[in-house]
Amino acid sequence: MEVAVITGWTHKAFPMDDASCVGEARRHAANAAADMGWGEVDAGRLALVVTELGTNLQRHAKHGRLLIAVRAQACAVEVISIDEGPGIPDIALALQDGHSSGSTPGTGLGAVRRLASEFDMHSAVPDGTVSVARVRPSAAGFAHGSAMALQIGAICLPAPYETVCGDAWAVAIHGGQTSVLVADGLGHGPDAAKASQAALGAFASAPEADVCDTVQRVHRELRTTRGAAVLALRVAMDNNTVTYSGAGNIAGRVLSGVFDKSLITQHGTAGVQIRKPQATSLELPAHALVILHSDGIATRWTVEHVRPLLQKDPTLLAAVLLRDHTRHRDDATVVVIRPRE
Template sequence: MFCIPITEHSQVAAARRAAIHLARQAGLNDTDTGRAALVATEAATNLVKHASSGQLLMRSLDGAGIELLALDRGPGMRFIGECLRDGYSTTGSLGIGLGAITRLAAMWDIYSVPGKGTALLAWVREGQRSGALPAPESGRVPTLEIGAICWPMPGEDVSGDAWACELRPGRGLLVVADGLGHGPGAAEAAQLAVQVVRAHPTGEPTALLGLMHGALRHTRGAAVAVVEVDLGRQQVTFAGVGNIAGTLITAAKPHPFISQNGIVGHHVRKIQAVNAPWTAEAILILHSDGLAGRWNLGAYPGLNTRHASLIAGVLYRDFTRGRDDVTVLVVKQQSGSR
């Protein structure tokens, strides 16, 4: 993942170069790499023009493609539809930046609140363009939508956090791990926990935590949460050790999950799973302690209807502590399959 701070025009070029590098790593051809570069350029330019400062986050998607997420705390947009129209500008420019992004992207979504800022999401995928977030369709097999941000603490080159998801028809298996401390040693422990899930994609959360406890014995250990979302049974199963926070948000109220005390790889008294009902409108949020726990999704009207990546981005923007590795993982039922 790249996280490019955008505070002035010279950093737009850095964002463009990072997008090109990531697109080539993701296997995109020259045409699609060019689209990625243009999307990054327009998004970064908008941050400078309209928000004065912000961040552009980029990561590879499974398969050929990259995700770009532009975050700011600027003035926001009162009329998003107008802002998408070519020729509309509040700064005297040509007013084609946001419209160009929506035409170039395979999928895009946006969340903006006047006075609080904007989050813009765009995917660039091989051979795909001009695709807004799909409208709900009836009769589709339910699938899960994933949004994630994982970034090291300031001054570190690698994050001591890690996350992964294994998606199968009707089921999702998710893990967030926070290695003890920071730097390469923490990253080793967190990555080993993730590798256990990768190696056992059909495993159950408690069994997987047991396997991790053995695999991490020679490391400094980690806090880990493993979650299974079973769409067929409409059930969430959570098992955690340490300080990974998990919250299931439904129409009724937020339901926090409780992890057991301990450090995976060193001392774990017991591993216990907790079940909760899953609904089509539910949102699952997992995060490490690099994110402050005082967030309230209800304070962001309409955000629960947006893409999972936008939810993760807004929480990261507004609640990252800035002195620790941070991971935010958001899971919801895909917009087109509710």
């Protein structure tokens, strides 16, 4: 059976405190495009997307920041815009091509939607706005992952002042099933990153294995590291079930507009001490999402808080949880999984 493993991407944050920050984000995106061998036209599209979103944040938003990630396996650069207000009262008007509240090179959010390969946004007054734009080379000719049964959105950010992330995640698609691993190395910084990357290596060596076997294998692999909290999960679309196992404080929820179930795992630290892994299964209700996040995100959020985002791009939901519930002192990862309609 063919197995496709997708190594989770990590974002770099660019606070939009002044106009120079827009240029810093644009240079980072340009370097990413060059590393992937993009042509001048596609690199220019990406530069305009970053400039438009960054300039909007710098001029009009409260606590705005751009998060940029290279999704290498999709040959894409993802640009997430997050702010804490004032919000956009009329999104339809803001998205009209050419509409802009200021003089920007591409003339507004309509240009971002036109230039990006994928674009979605959500706004609430006065909470603020989140948007996601993904840019791919025009020659790619297709949206990576469009044939996947599941849609996956994720944000993975290092702790403040760290250059590497102690969290990591990965996804494997095999047959009609999708397996996911989220790992949070103890603490943050290089040693935490070493532990979480070792967990991903153990997962990638046999991603189609039973979730309990995966947790046990990760535990053995992490014995020479400081250890990590881990959660292994499998979504089986043939019978609409979610099966999971783990140790530590990776949080999980399965929710829809009418359903909300937390995923509870054992105490312990993979690589240090855990009990024999046990698997738990539950039905995946129609239109439900699976949300996993590290303890850099507080767990006390409600379905009502994310209800308007349940049918949107799952990255937007991840962005709102990050914006409103991050602890601001640790690595933070949110992975959102939604079956395609």
